[in-house]
Amino acid sequence: MRAVIVAIGVAFIISLFGTPIAIKVFTRLKAGQPIRAEGPAMHQGKKGTPTMGGVVFILATVIAYVAGHLALTTLPDAQIAQVEPTITALVLLGLMVFSGAVGFIDDFLKVRKRHSGGLNKRGKLAGQILVGAIFGVVALYFPSTMYDVTGKRTNAETVGSTTLSFIRDIPALEIGKVASVIVIVLVVMAATNGVNLTDGLDGLATGASVMVLAAYGLIAFWQYRHWCADPNYTEAYCYTVRDPLEIALIAGAAAGACVGFLWWNTSPARIFMGDTGALGLGGLIAGMAMSTRTILLLPIVGALFVIITMSVVIQIISFRTTGKRVFRMSPLQHHFELAGWSEVNIVVRFWIIAGIGVAIALGLFYSEFLAAVS
Numbered sequence: 001m002r003a004v005i006v007a008i009g010v011a012f013i014i015s016l017f018g019t020p021i022a023i024k025v026f027t028r029l030k031a032g033q034p035i036r037a038e039g040p041a042m043h044q045g046k047k048g049t050p051t052m053g054g055v056v057f058i059l060a061t062v063i064a065y066v067a068g069h070l071a072l073t074t075l076p077d078a079q080i081a082q083v084e085p086t087i088t089a090l091v092l093l094g095l096m097v098f099s100g101a102v103g104f105i106d107d108f109l110k111v112r113k114r115h116s117g118g119l120n121k122r123g124k125l126a127g128q129i130l131v132g133a134i135f136g137v138v139a140l141y142f143p144s145t146m147y148d149v150t151g152k153r154t155n156a157e158t159v160g161s162t163t164l165s166f167i168r169d170i171p172a173l174e175i176g177k178v179a180s181v182i183v184i185v186l187v188v189m190a191a192t193n194g195v196n197l198t199d200g201l202d203g204l205a206t207g208a209s210v211m212v213l214a215a216y217g218l219i220a221f222w223q224y225r226h227w228c229a230d231p232n233y234t235e236a237y238c239y240t241v242r243d244p245l246e247i248a249l250i251a252g253a254a255a256g257a258c259v260g261f262l263w264w265n266t267s268p269a270r271i272f273m274g275d276t277g278a279l280g281l282g283g284l285i286a287g288m289a290m291s292t293r294t295i296l297l298l299p300i301v302g303a304l305f306v307i308i309t310m311s312v313v314i315q316i317i318s319f320r321t322t323g324k325r326v327f328r329m330s331p332l333q334h335h336f337e338l339a340g341w342s343e344v345n346i347v348v349r350f351w352i353i354a355g356i357g358v359a360i361a362l363g364l365f366y367s368e369f370l371a372a373v374s
Helices: 002-028 041-045 054-072 086-115 121-141 175-197 204-225 243-267 274-291 294-302 301-321 332-338 343-373
Strands: 153-155 163-165 167-173
Touching: 002 054, 002 243, 002 274, 002 301, 086 121, 086 175, 086 243, 086 274, 121 175, 121 243, 121 274, 163 294, 167 175, 175 243, 175 294, 175 301, 204 243, 204 274, 204 294, 204 301, 204 332, 204 343, 243 274, 274 294, 294 301, 294 343, 301 332, 301 343
Parallel strands: none
Antiparallel strands: 163 167
């Protein structure tokens, strides 16, 4: 627990005090966010606000992860279950960093062209597929070789699973490695685009991501406390996952980094996360669902992202089939802007929706545990 707390604290401090530096640097570089002319009129006042702020909390997460591991080395040997960096960390941080890199290219092109177009849809899609496929393969083809303090091999799990999962793996839904890589790619694409579509108002995606990451931190830490690979855990009921403490540490670090960033990103935002941050967070959230074996729980944990994504899907289908729009504008948050709601009002209410989704998901996760041990 100490390592997780250290990681959260370090990430928060780096992000809180690093973001103002990024604001100055990006302002000097004239890396301002272009605003779509067809968007809500009130957004035109945000033109020129520095973007690519996701660089700050991605970097803060990576540094905090290292700090968390340094904290682990100070614990007595008997308490150390994971000290060396693992494939799990490589996959999770890799998904965050390289998904963020795809977003950074998009942001860079927007700034350079002074236009909101950025990377074309095919290019962005190709980048998402490539990142998801590479780390999907790593997650499924590299089993652990971890040993406990007595030298006994503790588990030989891969980061991902060849079985679809809800609260845990569902044995009847074994799909094999190739299909599992495809599922991981689809989850990465869904999560990155979901967070990206949600990032339309000051602080909206950042605050929602904090809740989702905190939820995965709690899930992973609970799995660590009831871990099948732990030689000190003697109860019959346990979780077959790989490196849950690593997952909790990274989730906590990312959540702490987002809270520090939110100080500057909330209304009126002094910096935007850009596609750099949105795709980075989406990649990490997808990795969290995969590594905790809760892929089918993700739509509930990230309920707000699903709702906003579906508003875009519904709008496109309706317009192409009937020529009529269901919403004044999509994504959904802009519909309410055009309906006269204030930006802060929309953000707070959407945060409430995000919180409800997280609460339901955690309730389902814990109720499954209670049902199993009763």
